[in-house]
Amino acid sequence: MSTQAPHNTLLIPGPIEFDDAVLQSMAHYAESHVAPGFVKVFGETLTLTRKLFQSTSPSAQPFLIAGSGTLGWDLVSANLVEKGENALVLNTGYFGDSFGQCLQTYGANVTQLRTPVGERHSLEQVEQALREKKYKVLTITHVDTSTGVLGDIKGVTQLVRRVSPDTLVVVDGVCSVGSEEIKFDEWDLDVVVTASQKAIGCPPGLSIVYTSGRAINVAQTRQSPPGAYYASIANWLPIMQNYENNKPSYFATPPTQLIHALHTTLSQITARPISERFDIHTQVSNKVKAAVAELGLKQVASNPDAQAHGMTAMYLPEGLTPPDVLPGLLKRGVIFAAGLHKEIATKYIRFGHMGVSVTDPGRNDVDKALAALKEALSEAKQAKGL
Ligand SMILES: Cc1ncc(COP(=O)(O)O)c(C=O)c1O
Incomplete structure (x- = not known):
């Protein structure tokens, strides 16, 4: 009952809908975000996130940040693309439009590759687009929540690696992580952006971003400073690394109760x-x-x-x-x-x-x-x- x-x-x-145990985790008593008990839970939650993405690569890096799924778009746009660089958006609905707007806000030169409503891109269409220009990033919506269209993230990534290997593959997985298979390392993805409130089964309020070593390297070697302060990979990277190494760390206050809830749901999922x-x-x-x-x-x-x-x-x-x-x-x-x-x-x-x-x-x-x-x-x- x-x-x-x-x-x-x-x-x-x-x-x-929530599982009772996940919801009850939100009622955790007050604790400091740098106290040993919470540091352990946050560190374990980061490690569980790796399992969710079927990833064991030590160079891959999870980020858990207070915010919604949209914050992941800002993280990508502010750190992985510099002003005037090209971004190719594989658009299968409403969320492709918005991700494109976010990229543009940070100065990217965005090409929207649209499909008729209800269809996904053919690999030929994507290959043609990739051969026309050099793209810094390609974004693909794994499930566009406005249409229910499932993108072929594995096939598109294989294509990118063949035709334009340096282009970063960024997956909007807000409506797919937890319900659709994702093998982050095996499929050679660069970024998956998701959020707590859909198939992961946690209350809304957490931006979950999983990045490859290649993506982190791009963020660290960019010419201009990141285009955002809160959404800066440089600011968050040491925090995430410290917590996973069981060391307290502070850049901005984590939502402690939500991290408990995510820990509970990820423990259930990965059990x-x-x-x-x-x-x-x-x-x-x-x-x-x-x-x-x-x-x-x-x-x-x-x-x-x-x-x-x-x-x-x-x-x-x-x-x-x-x-x-x-x-x-x-x-x-x-x-x-x-x-x-x-x-x-x-x-x-x-x-x-x-x-x-x-x-x-x-x-x-x-x-x-x-x-x-x-x-x-x-x-x-x-x-x-x-
Ligand atoms: C595919 C997709 N991307 C991004 C978002 C934005 O996420 P949020 O509303 O958590 O900011 C949503 C929200 O429903 C979504 O379905």
Whole structure:
């Protein structure tokens, strides 16, 4: 039995439902951020983050910083790109637009490589773009939360290493880390930017950034000073290294309770082979996608190879908009998200199926949501005479 107050089930693509133990970690008593007890927990949390990324490379470096996923974009833009350098953004929706804006804010010369809504890039298209210009960084959204499109981060990275080996591969994994497989070292990634509140299953408030030795070297050898103070790799690197070596250190106050919560969730996640976690997300996603098809709904992500496993973005039947359906879901205790991609926002809704809603056999969130969706749709159609 959950110890949480009764509430509607939050099944948006993040934030997600919490495990009781994770939530209880937020109630940790006050402690100094430089006291031995907290230093140990922070250090262990950094080490657990390495496991989450299936990474053992000593030159890879995790960063855990108070902030949201967006702070990771600032960290990349302020440290890895200098004014006037080229950045290629593989854009599969809303979050590609915003990452591009962030890069531009710090002076990068951004090329947006867009796809039709619901599609991902072909490797040929990316290769052509890479051959046109020298890019300092390429960014790819692993799961674009506005479309549910899954990027081919492994294939794109292999391509970059063949065609433009010095280009840094930066993955926006805010909506993928914890639900989609990532082998950081094996796939030779440079940066994965994520946040605490989605498939990692922790309350919002932590920016989690995982970097390669190559990326750190680029940050350390840049010609101009980093473009930010709080988001400076030079300022945070010794802090993270010290904590992982069990030494207190200070640049800006860490969110101590959130670090406890992250420690709890990462301990749970890494207690079992991580491949099992990805398998269960895939199985549940297949079930959701089959049920959605049975209801006659099309997915925004059209190609099955490019569909996320932690969320489903589905078009509503012609004549219905999100406000026709979402209240019917809420009445049945289920919260989905409305559309976000500006070209199609009024035509679709989003169902997040990540974390405990998927992995905890004691919950029936997904079945409850599918039953509620069926009823809410039929009610909405009836109300509109469809
Ligand atoms: C793919 C993606 N990138 C970046 C962000 C920004 O993260 P945050 O809202 O935590 O700043 C989000 C948020 O939903 C996201 O889904």
